[in-house]
Amino acid sequence: MAPLLCALLPLWLAASGFIASGLATPALAEQPAQVQCAKALLDVLWTPDELAGTDADRVIGPVGEPDASVPVLNPGVSLAPRPAAPPKALRGAIRRVVPARGRKVAAITFDLCERANNVAGYNNRIINLLREHDAKATFFAGGKWLRSHPEAALQLMADPRFELGNHAWTHGNLGLMTSAEIDSQLRLTEIQHANLRAELVRRATAKGLEAEALRVPHVLRLMRLPYGRSSELALNTLAERGYLVIQWDVDGEGDEELHSAEVLAKRALARVRPGSIILLHANAVPQKTYEILQRLLPALRARGYELATAGELLRLGPPQSVRRGYFTIPGDNLKYDAIFPGKGTLKPDPARPFTTEPVPPAQ
Template identity: 40%
Template sequence: MLIPKCVLRLKRPFFASLCGRGRIPAIIAAAALTLGMVTQSGVRAQSGDDIHMPSFGDSRLLSACFSPSALKGQRGEIKPVKGVRTFDATTAARTLAAHSPIPAGLSGAIRRVNVRNGAKLIALTLDLCEQTGEIAGYDGPIIDYLRENRIKATLFTGGKWMRSHELRIQQLMADPLFEIGNHGEAHRNLRLLSPRALGAEIEGPQRAYEAAREGFAKEQCVGNVPGGLSTVPPRMGLFRFPFGACNAQSLNAVNAAGLLAIQWDISTGDPDPNTSAKAIVNTVMRKVKPGSIIIGHANGRGHHTAAALSQLIPKLRAQGYKFVTVSELLAAGTPEIVPTCYDSRPGDTDRYDRLPFQKRATTATARPAAGAGAADR
């Protein structure tokens, strides 16, 4: 891991002034700090453009802890199961990894990246969300295909999804192909939440991720790998709004929590069962350009996504596109940032305010974990 010297000197997140105009993109400094990966020990730095983002996972760690059969998706995992409340309780309160708020210059909703020198880099993102009263799916065919073809992706996971899929999230965080991001506790519309519920929806997944990582660290196989979990970030540094919907209050809260808000400029439309694999392929091929961020789903609600990716990825590769994680994409250029969240045009995600089950959850939080203090109830 190579970190710029100016990042190592940072005491407060005034990235642009400390790093100097023209030396490195401020987004690199922000990403390194939000991931909690900048330390004074074990870090080498170089000047200029020879900059490498922190890695995510380690192939040695993955193979030491999980057999090929354990990694492979299993029949019955894909379809969501309704009427299950086993994992509704939030992860117990814990001291979270240190972070700094996102600086003003990087606050807002990031839709895509203007890549330096026109490099044909794109980011595939997949959401794995889960609401209360259910267990959402794990779309093994999608993840298996990405692994077989060495395709990098960024996976935005819900706190509740991580609790109900603890082994899967540990596999994903160990895999160097994948970056893990925060997708809200239980996929609530953050535009509608009270300040207290809003905070719980943002912090819940951070707790779940760090608890899963802590549990993983105790496994004997981890101790057999040089460096252990050193390549697995101690915290998530990216956030995706449920429904892609936000307002000024929720966007500010996410950035204050040290999370970069990641939207997209290309939607597969895969939550709609009437969207065919062919339609997904045609949409992406028509809209893709260097720096694009593509959204799909891998929680059992991405209809025809696996079939579409098996057609789409070879086409994109043939055109010279390379798949990178969101943090790698951000490090390769300048993000396009807007002051609000939307799908294809401003205001189009406001319609989710009218969903009946979202209105009932306006001030609700997930059930507190057993033994949680009054502040968590």
């Protein structure tokens, strides 16, 4: 199967716009034009203090009633066509890639989760640390998170070291959802992303940087499963919508309440191998991610690892995938089906019973 994957994936990436959009390139080194784009957009549109953020970014909102409001396209904004469905051989939940000749490269990925009934915050210190290390990363953003944190989202979109993927509108458990519900979680996130990209282009154009802003990808092509939960229906629906599903083979924060950041970082490093995809979070919910990342970044480079976005990693070899997603061992995420109500879209709060229904699926 590996030779077939090696043949199919570059063709699909090219046809779907990964190469033309800058989401993936044959080499991991940044091209001069991309570096200039980063300096232009980030340095002109925001001050250093605005990029750095404040402690207020990391405040998590209280659990309340579910927010049933949904985004609509702003005047003059349209959705770009979704990419073509990937070949059948590429429709699983990708846990890692097998790079040619054992090339030591890994992708650090961050989820930006937010459910319907709270605001999850933004760990600005993580993004500052990535920029200090000039480290590439992929962020899988929930649509509601994009709406709650528009300035942070715009800054991530404008930085070509970073790549954005879809993480569902309100963190819906796709393993429990119908095809219509899955499509709603995808489409609402796509609408929010399109509105933000249009705002980025508007600001950049006012500063004479329209060409740089237009390099920001029009569409989201990668998907991260909330809770890592999948089903045959979910994987088929995502493929039909043109998504490649990116999971992970290294959980960097598992059981963080039981271990120190040092122990968690050492455990993650022990599991990293060429082509690994590392799971972390950049919302404010996990408490030790910043300290874990402080140890991971220098340790990976000391071991000779390059860092790539998930899109770049896919160019380097055939992916290894599964049909039933999980964190570390198969079945370890099934417990979340009962813990998070509303098919995963609600944060539980024993002191506050729910009185409204979650957002209904699009018709």
